[in-house]
Amino acid sequence: MKSHSSTLLAEVRTFRQNHPDVRYVDLISLDIPGRFYGKRYPVEMLEKVAAGSPLKLPQNAVLLGAQGGLFKIGDYCFHDGDPDANRRLVPGTLKPVSWEAQPLGQMLITSDGTEAPIEFEPREVLAKVLERLHRKGIHPVVAFELEFYLFDKKLNDGLPQFARDPLSDDPDDQPTLHIERLSRFAPVLDDMVQTAQAQGIDITVITAELGPGQFEINFGHLDDGLRAADWAALFCRSTRGVALKHGYRASFMAKPYLQHPGSGMHVHVSLYDAAGNNLLAAHQQQPLRHAVAGCLALLPHCMPIFSPNHNAFRRLGGTVNAATKACWGYEDRDACVRIPESDPRNLRIEHRLASADANPYLVLAAILVGLEHGLDAAQEPIAPLNKDRTSGHDFPLEMLEAVRAMQQQPILREGLGAEFVDVYCENKRQDHLAFQQEINAREYRWYL
Known part of the structure; x- marks a missing residue:
């Protein structure tokens, strides 16, 4: 001490x-x-x-x-x-x-x-999961990827406005998935990266995404899951602050525009033993398939964590690379659980379902419990999307249904802690009910 x-x-x-x-x-x-x-x-x-x-x-x-x-x-x-x-x-x-x-x-x-x-503190929940895995000789290596939008600093009647491109005010004129957009917004993006690096965060890749003013930031891989989640949380804080300094508003909101892609939190996880051997690659990748099966089995019960608010559920099932079922695939971005092409040393899963505004500690904890359950149960997963495009388990698409599914799942209650699950589910239930306590303009248009 x-x-x-x-x-x-x-x-x-x-x-x-x-x-x-x-x-x-x-x-x-x-x-x-x-x-x-x-x-x-x-x-x-x-x-x-x-x-x-x-x-x-x-x-x-x-x-x-x-x-x-x-x-x-x-x-x-x-x-x-x-x-x-x-x-x-x-x-x-x-x-x-x-x-x-x-x-x-x-x-x-x-x-x-x-x-x-505190049993229900998010960082403590993740710490307990990591400690249990370490006792089993399992050592995760983790990397987060976060998507976000830049908006104009000023809202228009409470609604977000597209980020003002220095070369054009027309959002349709912003090149999507194009290196040119990184150049157009270079001053604010460079400041975001430098500020994050000053916080000790390892920023690797910056990508211009499909939505106007949408970007993705990748972080380096870490053998400390708590620190990886710290990076994701701290990046969100610093990025919002830097954006305001430059006259923009940065948001990790899951679905700010119905007509454009939402923002996700992608988490890469590989598992190693104490000697540094990749556990997922052993026995012709059989542990990988077991881990995938465990993730998919628990995924429908983790939806309040992966989609933590009403808006986050809007992101699912209607736009590019947003899954509608608990599914997996090799090199398939339509899957919740994607297996990127890699050598055996770096074999990993990429969990793509969580929204960008989800709690990174809880997202990682839920993913790890799924992987742990899969390794323990040693069951084969359903067919990958590469073999069957209809493959997948349904998951809840509404908060109250999702809360019921989470609260009643015994493996999740044991893996994350029963006290946490009860507290978290009630918090989400109350938040959802509070959100409903307002009549919006559309209701008057439809029903008055």
């Missing part, structure tokens, strides 16, 4: 030496809907925390709804006295914030690794 504290203390002191103009540091953590909450600490107080002083925040901050409010979930929020819970600083995440008007720093905090972790 003393060594751990001394390492954190050295990190804080080095940061203060390198950034003497920074007076405050945002201590941040991801809640259930995938938004950051936290506190802004004077940097001298952060040094005390790094030295071992307690860091406490309300436990129920993790349970915030999409709009920041609290719902009654069991005995939480309104019958538990709103207790504090210990958090800890995540080493290596203290970085400067360059997109705010004043010099700031930020650092991740978490309850995982504390004396009493």
Whole structure:
């Protein structure tokens, strides 16, 4: 513990030496809907925390709804006295914030690794899954890919406007899947990459996607699943800030336009043993097929995680590369689970179903539980799309149905934790019901 504290203390002191103009540091953590909450600490107080002083925040901050409010979930929020819970600083995440008007720093905090972790904190849920896999001799290597849209900074009657191309205001004039669009938006994209790299994030590939103002960013592969999810979460935060600085609005919303492709979160996962052998490639790739079968079996029960809000369900089944069934295939982007072409050393799955605004810790945790279940059950998967274009299992396409399917799944309850599943499902149910408590203009047009 003393060594751990001394390492954190050295990190804080080095940061203060390198950034003497920074007076405050945002201590941040991801809640259930995938938004950051936290506190802004004077940097001298952060040094005390790094030295071992307690860091406490309300436990129920993790349970915030999409709009920041609290719902009654069991005995939480309104019958538990709103207790504090210990958090800890995540080493290596203290970085400067360059997109705010004043010099700031930020650092991740978490309850995982504390004396009493919060069972429903997303990072803690993933930490438990990874610990269990490590005990079984399974070591995941993970890489995220995130799609997002750039919009004009100003909304038009609350609706997003296409990002203003420096060469043309006509969205139809933006070249899709074309290197030229990367050049047209180079100033903001370059700043996003440099800012992410300053946060310690390994950015590899940038792609112009099909939608006007839509891009995809790929991250490097990591043998630390928690850190990989940290990168995805931190990238979303910094990208939104950089976009505003350049006069744009960056959004990871799943389906901002009905007529254009939605934005997804693609997760590449390979599994290795302690000696570095790819477990999926053994025995003529039989473990790969078992892992795929497990993913597909649990996928219909994980939809509240992969599609965490009403809008995310709009992304499914009507546009390019968005699956309508739990299916798989080799080199097939219409599949939920794609097997990219690779050598045995790098054999992996690419899970493509989650929306870009899903919680990266929970998405990865759900994928890993599916892979784990598949390896344990050792069953063959359904036919790949390469052999049968109709192959696949149905999955829920509406939130309340999806919540019921998730809450009743025993393997998922055991793999992710029963307390987490119950809390998460009730949070999603309440968020969905709150979303319905507004009559929109279309209802008046149709039914008045």
